[in-house]
Amino acid sequence: MKKASFVAGALIALQIVVTAVFVSIMPDEVPVHVGLFGEIDRVGSRYENFVLPILSLVFGGLFFLVARYGEMSNRSVMVKLNIGFQLFMLAFSTFWFLNTMAASDAGTTSMFGWTVTKFAVLIFGAIFIFLGNMLPKLSMNSVAGVRTSWSTSNEEVWRRTQRFSGYAFIASGLVVVAIGLLLDGTPSILALIAILILCSVVCVMASYVFYKRIIM
Numbered sequence: 001m002k003k004a005s006f007v008a009g010a011l012i013a014l015q016i017v018v019t020a021v022f023v024s025i026m027p028d029e030v031p032v033h034v035g036l037f038g039e040i041d042r043v044g045s046r047y048e049n050f051v052l053p054i055l056s057l058v059f060g061g062l063f064f065l066v067a068r069y070g071e072m073s074n075r076s077v078m079v080k081l082n083i084g085f086q087l088f089m090l091a092f093s094t095f096w097f098l099n100t101m102a103a104s105d106a107g108t109t110s111m112f113g114w115t116v117t118k119f120a121v122l123i124f125g126a127i128f129i130f131l132g133n134m135l136p137k138l139s140m141n142s143v144a145g146v147r148t149s150w151s152t153s154n155e156e157v158w159r160r161t162q163r164f165s166g167y168a169f170i171a172s173g174l175v176v177v178a179i180g181l182l183l184d185g186t187p188s189i190l191a192l193i194a195i196l197i198l199c200s201v202v203c204v205m206a207s208y209v210f211y212k213r214i215i216m
Contacts, residue, residue: 004079005064011086012060015093016053022097023049030100034116049100052093056086066143073139081144084130088123095119121180121188128173128199135166146203150211160210165203172199 023046032044063082067075099116138145140158145151151161172195179191 004076004083005067008060008063008079008082008086011083011090012053012056015056015086015090018090018094018097019049019053022101023047026101049097052089052096056089056093059085071139071141074141074144077134077137078144081134084127084134088127088130092120092123115184117188118180118184121183121192122177124192125173125176125178125180128169128176130173132166132169132171132173135169136163138162146207148204148207151207153211154215157207157210157214160214161203161207164206164210168199168203168206172196 026046026049028046029043030046030049031040031042032048033042034040060082063078063085067078067082095114096116135145136159140152140155145158146161146165148161151158176192176195179188179195183191
């Protein structure tokens with residue numbers, strides 16, 4: 001766990017360094033927000049980009065606290081979740097910085113034909129797949145996992161719910177990645193939201209089904 005925690009901390013430090021390097025070579029004013037199709041809709045100080053590593057630091061700290069003071073059986077999983085989160089944040093931040101640097105005179109940020117929205121949807125798809133692999137490894141706890149009154153009523157219900165939800169998240173992630181590659185802008189965001197809602201509903205319903213089969 002100590003080595004994994006060190007890796008998570010190193011990734012946070014790396015993101016701070018990467019951000020500092022990009023900020024040092026950016027002009028004083030840069031795009032700080034874009035629309036769904038990559039159009040720049042707000043320009044601000046280059047130092048606003050430090051919000052990204054600050055978010056990584058805050059959430060990294062929360063993951064560390066849960067791993068440190070949470071259930072012993074889930075500590076390694078929480079550390080892995082922290083590492084995964086930091087990797088996704090580092091990837092998104094780097095893409096954002098590269099797009100910011102490549103901002104065209106036409107007022108759009110798009111690198112290799114990919115807008116920030118498209119890349120964000122792909123990142124969400126990857127997160128779904130990553131979470132799908134982590135869910136079955138979680139033992140019953142008060143913080144993480146698909147937690148319903150049914151899934152937390154029994155160890156076996158919990159185990160089956162997390163396993164089913166893992167498959168559901170992986171399948172949803174693959175669909176989101178496909179959507180991210182095929183669509184962009186509002187359609188991709190709406191599809192992402194719809195899949196997230198559907199996946200959540202299916203997982204909750206599954207916890208009820210398992211509860212009825214095992215408890216009732």
